[in-house]
Amino acid sequence: MTASITARNNKDIIKKASFAIIAVIFWIGLWWVASILIGEDLRLFLPSPFAVAKTLVSLVATKDFWTATLLTILRIFAGFILGAMAGIVSGMLTSHIKIADAILSPALKIIRAVPVVSFIILAFLFMSIDALPIFISFLMVTPLVWQSTHDALQNSCKELEEMGRVFKMGALAILFKIKLPSITGEIITALVTGLGFAWKSGVAAEVLYSPNISIGKNIYIAKANLDFSGVYAYTLTVVALSLVIEILLKRLCGRYLLNAERGKANA
Amino acid sequence: MLELKNVSFSYGELKVLDNFNLDVKKGECVCLWGKSGCGKTTALRIIMGLEKADSGLCLTPQKISCVFQEDRLINGLTLEKNIKLPLKREQYKKADMLIDKFGLAEFKNTRVSELSGGMKRRATIIRALSFEGDLLILDEAFNGIDAKMKEKIARVIKEEFLDNNKSVILVSHISSDAELLGARIIKM
Numbered sequence: 001m002t003a004s005i006t007a008r009n010n011k012d013i014i015k016k017a018s019f020a021i022i023a024v025i026f027w028i029g030l031w032w033v034a035s036i037l038i039g040e041d042l043r044l045f046l047p048s049p050f051a052v053a054k055t056l057v058s059l060v061a062t063k064d065f066w067t068a069t070l071l072t073i074l075r076i077f078a079g080f081i082l083g084a085m086a087g088i089v090s091g092m093l094t095s096h097i098k099i100a101d102a103i104l105s106p107a108l109k110i111i112r113a114v115p116v117v118s119f120i121i122l123a124f125l126f127m128s129i130d131a132l133p134i135f136i137s138f139l140m141v142t143p144l145v146w147q148s149t150h151d152a153l154q155n156s157c158k159e160l161e162e163m164g165r166v167f168k169m170g171a172l173a174i175l176f177k178i179k180l181p182s183i184t185g186e187i188i189t190a191l192v193t194g195l196g197f198a199w200k201s202g203v204a205a206e207v208l209y210s211p212n213i214s215i216g217k218n219i220y221i222a223k224a225n226l227d228f229s230g231v232y233a234y235t236l237t238v239v240a241l242s243l244v245i246e247i248l249l250k251r252l253c254g255r256y257l258l259n260a261e262r263g264k265a266n267a
Numbered sequence: 268m269l270e271l272k273n274v275s276f277s278y279g280e281l282k283v284l285d286n287f288n289l290d291v292k293k294g295e296c297v298c299l300w301g302k303s304g305c306g307k308t309t310a311l312r313i314i315m316g317l318e319k320a321d322s323g324l325c326l327t328p329q330k331i332s333c334v335f336q337e338d339r340l341i342n343g344l345t346l347e348k349n350i351k352l353p354l355k356r357e358q359y360k361k362a363d364m365l366i367d368k369f370g371l372a373e374f375k376n377t378r379v380s381e382l383s384g385g386m387k388r389r390a391t392i393i394r395a396l397s398f399e400g401d402l403l404i405l406d407e408a409f410n411g412i413d414a415k416m417k418e419k420i421a422r423v424i425k426e427e428f429l430d431n432n433k434s435v436i437l438v439s440h441i442s443s444d445a446e447l448l449g450a451r452i453i454k455m
Contacts, residue, residue: 178341
């Protein structure tokens with residue numbers, strides 16, 4: 001049984017990788033054709049993939065690139081981790097304590113609905129530029145993780161909770177032995193989605209307010225200098241980093257994600 | 268052992284139980300029989316304390332083992348962990364023995380998401396039997412289990428529960444399940 005599952009998984013991985021390569025070739029090809037068709041005059045705004053690759057290679061060779069990348073990762077990750085923790089804790093609170101639900105849920109729903117740019121502009125008035133991307137990433141992740149935790153605890157755990165009650169398990173045992181293991185899949189799925197939001201919003205905050213050493217500031221400078229190859233190169237860096245971190249997160253939590261995809265609890 | 272006297276229960280406007288009576292003696296197996304929606308599962312939920320009757324008297328044992336209609340297992344956990352999740356350490360030995368007896372030893376460390384429906388059912392039965400309640404509730408417990416395994420499980424239920432003066436309440440649409448446990452049939 002295990003051997004056949006492994007063989008099937010390997011086949012699936014090869015198939016997925018082939019499709020991914022075909023998709024990348026297709027889109028790069030389309031980009032190349034578009035950059036040719038757009039003409040010499042406008043090529044400044046849409047450089048060919050080769051020109052962007054050349055810029056990227058030259059950027060990667062500099063120390064500044066790596067320092068900016070590392071600091072951007074640290075800022076966004078700090079916001080992401082704080083947001084994840086706040087989301088899980090608030091989800092647990094709102095799903096169990098009615099008054100906490102009454103107080104926190106509307107606030108979190110409003111945060112989720114407010115455009116990120118409004119927060120970026122308003123938060124600037126109250127905090128340092130370096131802390132801004134952390135705060136914005138935090139704000140993007142918190143409501144998302146909160147909603148998933150809250151919904152999973154409210155809906156899908158009921159039958160398992162009843163089982164625990166009938167079998168005389170205490171409230172803490174039900175929380176730690178039943179509820180948390182059975183909603184881990186949902187939380188991780190929300191974290192993976194939240195990571196994407198954290199990257200987008202964090203870098204947007206960096207572009208708008210340019211913390212000292214950051215990818216966002218480099219994008220802004222490249223744009224100001226009409227170096228659109230640089231803008232594309234940094235954008236590709238952000239996309240690549242986001243993908244790599246997402247893959248790492250998925251790998252780290254693969255066991256649970258698999259369960260989430262197969263349907264959380266068998267209740 | 269168990270007594271429900273003039274128990275009534277409604278879900279909103281819908282009256283599910285109307286002056287329902289049930290008396291189960293020590294060492295007795297009772298089968299609740301009736302079409303879907305007649306209140307069998309509701310009666311079981313009241314017995315387990317998961318619903319409160321609108322009126323009537325409910326005398327139920329403290330410790331109840333239950334095989335729910337749904338598996339109520341956590342897919343992310345292994346079969347063994349699922350079975351032992353609500354159990355106390357001293358009940359582990361019995362669980363291990365039953366895992367062996369019901370042919371699940373080689374799947375102990377397999378996550379339940381990878382098991383068949385019949386295997387999951389067996390796991391929920393092992394969980395309930397290992398808990399050693401004074402009353403065993405079997406709500407459609409034998410769904411997806413083959414005849415030979417049913418006999419094996421019924422033998423264990425008789426030995427562990429009925430012969431030890433503990434009671435069993437069975438809900439099933441299959442008359443042979445009731446016969447297997449020598450149940451008194453109560454039409455609802």
